[in-house]
Amino acid sequence: MTTPALFLSRRLRKSPFETRSHKGATGASVYNHVVLPSVYISLEEDYWHLREHVQIWDVACQVQVEIKGPDALELAEYLTPRDLSKIVPGQCMYVPLIDEKAGIINDPITLCLAPDRFWLSISDSDVLLWVKGLAVGAGFDVEVCDPNVFPLSIQGPKSETLLSRLIDEPVGDIRFFRFIETQIAGIPLVIARTGWSGQGGFELYLSDSSEGERLWDIVTEAGADLNLRPGCPNLIDRIETGLLSHGNDMTLDNNPIESGLDRFFKMGKTADYLGREALERIAEAGCPLKMVRLVVRGDPARNPRETYPINLAGTDLTGCVTSITYSPRLECNVGMGYVPSDHAEVGTELAIALPDGIVTGRIADKDWQTGEN
Amino acid sequence: MTTPALFLSRRLRKSPFETRSHKGATGASVYNHVVLPSVYISLEEDYWHLREHVQIWDVACQVQVEIKGPDALELAEYLTPRDLSKIVPGQCMYVPLIDEKAGIINDPITLCLAPDRFWLSISDSDVLLWVKGLAVGAGFDVEVCDPNVFPLSIQGPKSETLLSRLIDEPVGDIRFFRFIETQIAGIPLVIARTGWSGQGGFELYLSDSSEGERLWDIVTEAGADLNLRPGCPNLIDRIETGLLSHGNDMTLDNNPIESGLDRFFKMGKTADYLGREALERIAEAGCPLKMVRLVVRGDPARNPRETYPINLAGTDLTGCVTSITYSPRLECNVGMGYVPSDHAEVGTELAIALPDGIVTGRIADKDWQTGEN
Structure with a gap:
């Protein structure tokens, strides 16, 4: 079935x-x-290009939530089981946010702009409302707002x-998950060595939206001889890289331990955080399910x-596939999903119910090896 | 520019x-x-059909947020300046939700299922996170969850x-903004006389998603001789009807008084609510801007x-158009927008900067009359 065109307002x-x-x-x-954008030429063409050249991505959808004020760090800590006590200005950290039951609210990258000012660069849910609700409800002394920042990403070798x-500035000095404040052609930018691909790259955080087209054109022109073209987070690359997608691979119904975000x-950071009790209980009891990588020929x-439902041969245990796509490089389908924790060894055979019938898959390691010959 | 097709995951x-x-x-x-879905045949064809016949709409996007427990009513009251103290089971109420600064978070319809159990049938923002954040932060004794309910709407004369x-049940007994709990072919449903059109209709709240296709087919078959077809909230009808759209006509940057939701x-309900102080201050001081209807030939x-920016002839005052579309029935463009409160009289002439040039519009009354001959 063809899908309808996007209707904009x-x-x-x-x-x-x-x-x-x-x-x-x-x-x-x-x-x-x-x-x-999700596809330009085709998932496969986009994938090969991303691995070989450089792409410019419109990731304005990576909306920022700003937390600012005397209690900013305390609130940032309260949102996540990850220890932020040593974070310094110029540093990025990947911080799974959880609720009181340890369900995953979102999995942003936080940018420490100042000891009392943070951005959360969020995945797809209205974290602004979550953080504002908590801050107002619990009386944190902070301002929580949408600072109207629009990231543009350049990704690829x-x-x-x-x-x-x-x-x-010397680009080599920007370390992984660090950022600098600089400018391109007079346009002020925060530039971080981060990005939603496995091919390396940078995210350029633009505050002045009126400069968006000029910035795009300058970057495009500078990359003309590098075979630069527009691209976007690529499904094949992101699964191969093992990047989890909130809403796809984990939801509010998952906790960070079963999703492998731990x-x-x-565990056991000093600062207070929401969901600690629930998460410690889960850590102690263990999770019935565990996220794994899987390969399907x-x-x-x-x-x-x-x-897609997963069954384990000879047992009543079930799991599910959350993401899967065909890798033209590995010449097989690569995916992610949850399986019973007791049956999560690499090589384990799985029966996966795809819409067109049941296929056999195997649990793979981080290099997509399954131990088969 | 054509827009890309939707990529589903x-x-x-x-x-x-x-x-x-x-x-x-x-x-x-x-x-x-x-x-x-936003369009089937065309906005105009869909519009005429909706006014003359009956349409079946997939509005599963009207996600529900359930608030349940001893403090459910207290929390529901806390979310909105609207007085809910007299709400009874079976009743729906339109409740603008505001934040501590009186900015509009969302404008759901609340359904009172029981004195301690409410649904918020929301417009487009993650109200679940807002309500959970407030509830957890402030310690309300409630459960806030997504009950996985999927509305299907039938709209039209x-x-x-x-x-x-x-x-x-006799359909005439279901009053406007009331609902009953009943079943169709054994499928349990909440059915309310509500819906996002000006042509009258009902919303059928389905809890068992596995019955979705069967319900759709039963309704479609029953309407075959009524010229029923699939439809969706129609831009022309919703503007003509004066239905505000959160994200289009009002955002977190607007308060309910300037948006006309008051x-x-x-003002002055007894129960405690967030943003009372801010809203009372706004009510007392008056709003610089006010939402009006407008007509553009x-x-x-x-x-x-x-x-789109609005200028007022002979003044420095400005406003903006938030929604506008061509009405084939009224043979003019109908829109909504904000203008300076002191210049909000019907008939006032406005200079509106559309992408293709400046056009003249006039403020209209609820029947889209501008006082011109």
Whole structure:
């Protein structure tokens, strides 16, 4: 079934780059009330290009939530089990946010702009309302607002070369998950070595939306001989890289331990945080399910509209596939999903119910190996 | 510029009606993380059909937020300046939700299911996070959850005839903004005389998503001789009817007084509510801007991607158009927007900056009359 074209109105917040980024996009989604291109030429063409060259991405949908004021750090700590006590200005941290039951609200990257000022660069849910609600309800002395910041991303192996043509600072000095405040052609920007791909790159946080088109054009021109073209977060690359997508791979119904996000934090941080009791109980009891990577040979599978059920041969235990796509490089389907924790070893065979029938998959390691010959 | 096709994944929550409702939809948006069809044949064709017949709408995007427990009413009251003290089970009320500065968070319809159990049938923002944040932060003794309810709407002048064929209860007994709990072909439903059109109709709240397609087919079959077809909230009808759209006509930056939502409540309710102080200050000082209806003769105007600026002849005062579309019935453009409160009389001439040039408009009354000959 073909899907309808996007119908735009003021309600879908305008990206300052959209006159450029929507051109040539053949598929798009909506993310944080902003249009997010999903495909340009094809998932496969976009994927190969991203791995070889550099792309410019309109990720204005990565909306920022600003927390500012005397209690800003205390509130930021309260939102996540990750320890933020050592965060310094110029640093980014990936912070799963949880609710009182340890359900995952969102999984932003926080940027520490000053000891009393943070941005949360969010995935697709209205974190502004969550943080405001908590702050107002519990009486934190902070301002929580949407600072109207619009990220533009450059991703791919040539992104460092590209950025070095655009800023005065030595690009090599920007460490992974660090940012600097600088400018390109007089346009003030926060530039971080972050981004939603496995190919390396930078995110340029633009505050002055009136400069969006100029910034896009300057970056595009500077990358002309690098085979730069517009792109977007690519489904194949993001699954291969193991980047979890909130809403796809984890929801409010999942906790960070079963989703494997606990690799980003240690239990038992000092500062108070919401959901501590629930999360400690889960950590102690263990999770019935665990997120794994999986490989399915055979025909290309469509990414699920809902989860695909997983059955384990010879048992009554079930799980589900949350994301899957065909990798033209690995020549198999690569996916993510939840399986019973006791059956999460690499190589375990899984029966997966795709819409067109049941197929066999195997749990894979981080290099997508399943232990098969 | 043509817009790209919608790219679907699990993150855009699946409507139980979508195998039916997406068929024939030529335009769609995303609303509360759910696909909302926006156009079938054309805005104009859809509009005329809605005014003459009956349409079946997939409005699964009208997500519910459930508030349940000993403090449910107290929390519901806390969210809105509207007095809920006399609400009874079976009653719906339109309740603008505001924040501590009296900014509009959302404008749901609340359904009172029991004295300690409410649904908020929301417009496009994650009210679940707002209400949970407030409840957790301030310690209300409630459960706040997404009850997984999927509304299907039947709208248009023949909707009463249609519904009378489907339920045993006398449809005439369901008053405006009231609901009953009943069933259609064994499918339990909450059915309310509400809906996002000016043509009358009902909303059927489905809890068992596995029955979505069957419900759709039963309703469709029962309406075959009524010229029933799939439809959706129609831009022309909703502007003509004066229905405000959150995200289009008002945002967190607007308060309910300037947006004219204060006609739904009286200031000074007894129960405590967030934003009372701010709202009372605004009520006392008066708002610089006020929402009005407006008419623009001439060529059809496109609905704005951002607001269109309004200037008032002979003054420095400005306002903006938030929604506008061409009405084939009134043979002019009808819109809504904000103008300086001192210049809000019907007939006032406005200079409106559309993308293709400046046009003249006039403030209109509720019947779209401007006092011109």
